[in-house]
Amino acid sequence: MTTTNISPSSIVVEVLRGDNYDDWSACMKSYMLAQDLWDFIEPPGLQEGDQEVDSKPIDHQEGDSKALRKKNAAALHAIQISCAPYVLSKIRSITSAKVAWDTLANLQQQHSPSHKEQSDEAEPSEDDESQGSEQSVESEPAEDDESQGAVSNEMNGPLLTLYKYAHNGDWDAIKTYLSRYPNAKKAKIKPYGRTALHVAASSGNLKVVEELVTLMSVNELAIKDNEGNTALSIAAIVGIRKMAECLVSKNENLVTFANRYPKIPLVEACVGSQMDMVRYLYSVTPIEFLCRGNVDQGSRFLKNAIGAQMLDIALDFLHRCPRSATTMDEVLKSNALFNLSKMPQIFPSASRLAFWQQWIYSCIPMQSIATTDDNVRINMPDQSLSESKNIILQVSSKLRGFAINLLAFLGIKQIYDLKKIHIYSDKILRCMCEHISTLDYEEYLKADVDGAFHSAVENGMVEFIIEVVKACPHAMISVDGNGRNLFMSSIANRQEKVFSLFYGLEAGGAEFVSIVYGSGNTMLHLAAKLSPPSQLARISGAALQMQRELQWYKEVESIVDPTDNDYYNKDNQTPRELFTSDHKDLVVKGEKWMKQAATSCTVVGALIITIMFTVAFTVPGGNVQETGYPVFKDEKSFTVFIVADAISLFSSSTSVLMFLGILTSRYAEEDFLKSLPTKLIIGLSMLFFSIAAMMVTFCAALIIMLDGRLQVIIPIVLLATIPVTLFMLLQFPLLVEIGVSTYGPGIFNRKMKRWSKSSTDRLLEVNSLLSQTV
Known part of the structure; x- marks a missing residue:
C-alpha cells in the first residue's frame, strides 16, 4: 500500500483559524469535488450551492466496503491537515468526515456576532507565528471581559484584521469592522497588549485616532498596553501634536498617567526630542502635579528637557519649581544638577570657534535672543486686507526665508543658536545655584552637590565650578571618589581651563599645592601620568601630544614646592621617573x-x-x-x-x-x-x-x-x-x-582674575555648617 503525502498549501491558501471559514470551506469543497470526496460531506441530490445539509451522512460502517472507508479517511485527513492546531483539537476524536465538517460549521456559527457566550482564549497557530509581527497577534479581552461580547477571545482572526486596518490607517474598513464588533475598539491585542487606538497612534494615522476618540469613552482612552503606555504616551513618542490635542481634549487626565518605567507623556516627548509636542504637553500638564504632586516626574522632566537642549522650557519650569533641580530621581539615582554637570557642550568654555566666528559671536546682541520663541511670525491676512497688502506680505515672507537660508549658509545662524544656548544655560545654572545656596548641610549631602561639582571638573566646565563655589564655597575643599580636590582632579583629567582657576585664588592657593592624596601621589605625580585618551585625541600627531604633556608637567612643576620633585609615591617613584615610564611609548x-x-x-x-x-x-x-x-x-x-x-x-x-x-x-x-x-x-x-x-x-x-x-x-x-x-x-x-x-600664549591663563573667597572665609563657612549639623 502506497502513502500519498498531501501539503495543506495544495488544498487551501490558509489553514482554518476562525476568521476565514468562508474562504476555507470554498477551497475545501473545490478540492473534494476534484478528488471525488464531496459525497461524504453532501450526499447526492442536493444543489451545488446549498449550504445546509438535511440528509444523513453515508453509513460507512455498513458492509465491508474497503473503498468507502478509504475515501472517508482521505476526506477526513484533508480536513484535519487544513486546520490550525487549536481548531484541530475540536475535531481530533471524530472519525467521520461529514461529522467533522458539520462540527466546524457549527463552531463558525457560535463565533458569529449574534453569539453571546465567551470561549476560552486560543493559542495562535504555527503558521500564524511564521507570518511576521503583524500576523502573529493574538486576541486578548479588554479589562472588562463581560462587556466584550461581540469579540471572541478564542478567535484570533477578527482582532488581527483590526490590527492591520489600524496600522494601515484604513478608517472605512475599521468603521465596517466596528459595526460588526462594537466592543473591539477597547480590545487589547497581543503580544504588546495594544488597542486599535494604540496601533493607529504608533503608525501616525491621525484621522483614525480622531475617529476612534469620538467613539471611545473617557475611561477607554486610559487603557494601557503591556508597557503601561496610554495612547497619549504613544502619540508623545511619535510627536504628532494634533493627535495629542485630540486625546487630551477628551481626557485631560491622560497627561498624568505614567508607564512602567515610569514616564509621563511629557517626559516621553522630551526623550524623543519632540520639541513641538513638548511645548504643547508642558502647557497642559499641571505644574502642581510636576512640582508638588509628583516630584520624581518633575525632576525627570527637567533632566530630559535639559538633555534635549530645550533650555527655554527647562528654565521656565525651574523658575516655577526650583527644588526639582536637586530632587533625586529614585529610579536613576541622579538629579538635574548632576545631569547638567555632564553637558559641557552647552557652555561657552567648551566652544571652539575660529577668530572670525568669535567676532560674530561677540557682535550678536544678547537682548534680542532672550525670548523663548526665535521665529518671527507673520499673521495670516484677514479677508478684508487689500490685494496690495497680501502681495507685500508674500514678498516679505520670501525675503525673510531667503535671509534665513543665507545666514544658515554662512554659518551665522549656527553661531546665533549657539549663543542663545549659552545664555539659557547660564540662566539655568544661576537659578540652580540660587536654590543650592538655600540648602542646609543635610539637604546639600542628599542632593549630591559635591558629586555634580566634581563631575563638572572632569568635564572642564569652568562656569559650573565658579557658580557652585560662589553658592557653596565649601565645595572647593571637597574631594572626589579618588580623594582628589578640585585642582588635582583638573590635572588628572587635563582640564587646563579649570586648572587656570588656581591663578584666580587669593594668596595663590597655597593650601592646595602640598596635598598628598590616597595613593601617595602629589600634584606633580598626577601631571607626570599620561593624559586620558580622550584628551590626547584632541591634539594632532604624537609629537604635539608629547609637547602638551611636557607643558602640563612644567606648569605644575612651576607652582609646587621644589621638594616635591624628590617626593616618592607608594610605588617608590619620583614625579620625573613616573613621567618617563608613563610616556616612553608616546616618545x-x-x-x-x-x-x-x-x-x-x-x-x-x-x-x-x-x-x-x-x-x-x-x-x-x-x-x-x-x-x-x-x-x-x-x-x-x-x-x-x-x-x-x-x-x-x-x-x-x-x-x-x-x-x-x-x-x-x-x-x-x-x-x-x-x-x-x-x-x-x-x-x-x-x-x-x-x-x-x-x-x-x-x-x-x-x-x-x-x-x-x-x-x-x-x-x-x-x-x-x-x-x-x-x-x-x-x-x-x-x-x-x-x-x-x-x-603662543599657552593653554594656561596666568592672568586669571580673583573669583573666589579667601581660604579663611571658606573654612569659617564650612565650620559653621558642620556646627549646625552637630
Whole structure:
C-alpha cells in the first residue's frame, strides 16, 4: 500500500483559524469535488450551492466496503491537515468526515456576532507565528471581559484584521469592522497588549485616532498596553501634536498617567526630542502635579528637557519649581544638577570657534535672543486686507526665508543658536545655584552637590565650578571618589581651563599645592601620568601630544614646592621617573611621526632644489651667443622669473636642512617641547615658500614666452594657484597649531582674575555648617 503525502498549501491558501471559514470551506469543497470526496460531506441530490445539509451522512460502517472507508479517511485527513492546531483539537476524536465538517460549521456559527457566550482564549497557530509581527497577534479581552461580547477571545482572526486596518490607517474598513464588533475598539491585542487606538497612534494615522476618540469613552482612552503606555504616551513618542490635542481634549487626565518605567507623556516627548509636542504637553500638564504632586516626574522632566537642549522650557519650569533641580530621581539615582554637570557642550568654555566666528559671536546682541520663541511670525491676512497688502506680505515672507537660508549658509545662524544656548544655560545654572545656596548641610549631602561639582571638573566646565563655589564655597575643599580636590582632579583629567582657576585664588592657593592624596601621589605625580585618551585625541600627531604633556608637567612643576620633585609615591617613584615610564611609548610614537613627516617633506624639497637649480641656467628665450647674457634680461617679467627662482631654490634648501635636522635629532623628552617643533615650523614654512615661488617662476616664464597672449596666460596662472592653495588647506592648519602651541600664549591663563573667597572665609563657612549639623 502506497502513502500519498498531501501539503495543506495544495488544498487551501490558509489553514482554518476562525476568521476565514468562508474562504476555507470554498477551497475545501473545490478540492473534494476534484478528488471525488464531496459525497461524504453532501450526499447526492442536493444543489451545488446549498449550504445546509438535511440528509444523513453515508453509513460507512455498513458492509465491508474497503473503498468507502478509504475515501472517508482521505476526506477526513484533508480536513484535519487544513486546520490550525487549536481548531484541530475540536475535531481530533471524530472519525467521520461529514461529522467533522458539520462540527466546524457549527463552531463558525457560535463565533458569529449574534453569539453571546465567551470561549476560552486560543493559542495562535504555527503558521500564524511564521507570518511576521503583524500576523502573529493574538486576541486578548479588554479589562472588562463581560462587556466584550461581540469579540471572541478564542478567535484570533477578527482582532488581527483590526490590527492591520489600524496600522494601515484604513478608517472605512475599521468603521465596517466596528459595526460588526462594537466592543473591539477597547480590545487589547497581543503580544504588546495594544488597542486599535494604540496601533493607529504608533503608525501616525491621525484621522483614525480622531475617529476612534469620538467613539471611545473617557475611561477607554486610559487603557494601557503591556508597557503601561496610554495612547497619549504613544502619540508623545511619535510627536504628532494634533493627535495629542485630540486625546487630551477628551481626557485631560491622560497627561498624568505614567508607564512602567515610569514616564509621563511629557517626559516621553522630551526623550524623543519632540520639541513641538513638548511645548504643547508642558502647557497642559499641571505644574502642581510636576512640582508638588509628583516630584520624581518633575525632576525627570527637567533632566530630559535639559538633555534635549530645550533650555527655554527647562528654565521656565525651574523658575516655577526650583527644588526639582536637586530632587533625586529614585529610579536613576541622579538629579538635574548632576545631569547638567555632564553637558559641557552647552557652555561657552567648551566652544571652539575660529577668530572670525568669535567676532560674530561677540557682535550678536544678547537682548534680542532672550525670548523663548526665535521665529518671527507673520499673521495670516484677514479677508478684508487689500490685494496690495497680501502681495507685500508674500514678498516679505520670501525675503525673510531667503535671509534665513543665507545666514544658515554662512554659518551665522549656527553661531546665533549657539549663543542663545549659552545664555539659557547660564540662566539655568544661576537659578540652580540660587536654590543650592538655600540648602542646609543635610539637604546639600542628599542632593549630591559635591558629586555634580566634581563631575563638572572632569568635564572642564569652568562656569559650573565658579557658580557652585560662589553658592557653596565649601565645595572647593571637597574631594572626589579618588580623594582628589578640585585642582588635582583638573590635572588628572587635563582640564587646563579649570586648572587656570588656581591663578584666580587669593594668596595663590597655597593650601592646595602640598596635598598628598590616597595613593601617595602629589600634584606633580598626577601631571607626570599620561593624559586620558580622550584628551590626547584632541591634539594632532604624537609629537604635539608629547609637547602638551611636557607643558602640563612644567606648569605644575612651576607652582609646587621644589621638594616635591624628590617626593616618592607608594610605588617608590619620583614625579620625573613616573613621567618617563608613563610616556616612553608616546616618545617612540612621536619620533616615528616626526621622521615620517620629515622624510616626506625632504623628498619634495630635494625635487624643488633640482628643478630650480636647472631652471636658473636654462632661462626662457636662451642667451645671446656673443655675450652669453639672457635674451630677455631687460624685461620686467624676466626679473620676476629670476628672483622667484632664487627664492624657491634658497627656501627649499633651507627646508631640506631643517628636515635633515629632525631626522638626525636625538629625540630626548625635552626636545619635544621646543627644539623639534621649531625645526618643523621652519621646514614647513620654507617648503610652502619654495612651492609658491616655483609657481611664480613658472608663470613668469610663460609670460615671457607667450608675449602678451592673455587668453592663454590668465587661465594658466589661475591653474598655478591650485597647488599653492591645496598646500595651504592641507598643511597650514597644522603649521598654525604647532606655532600657537610652541610660541603662543599657552593653554594656561596666568592672568586669571580673583573669583573666589579667601581660604579663611571658606573654612569659617564650612565650620559653621558642620556646627549646625552637630
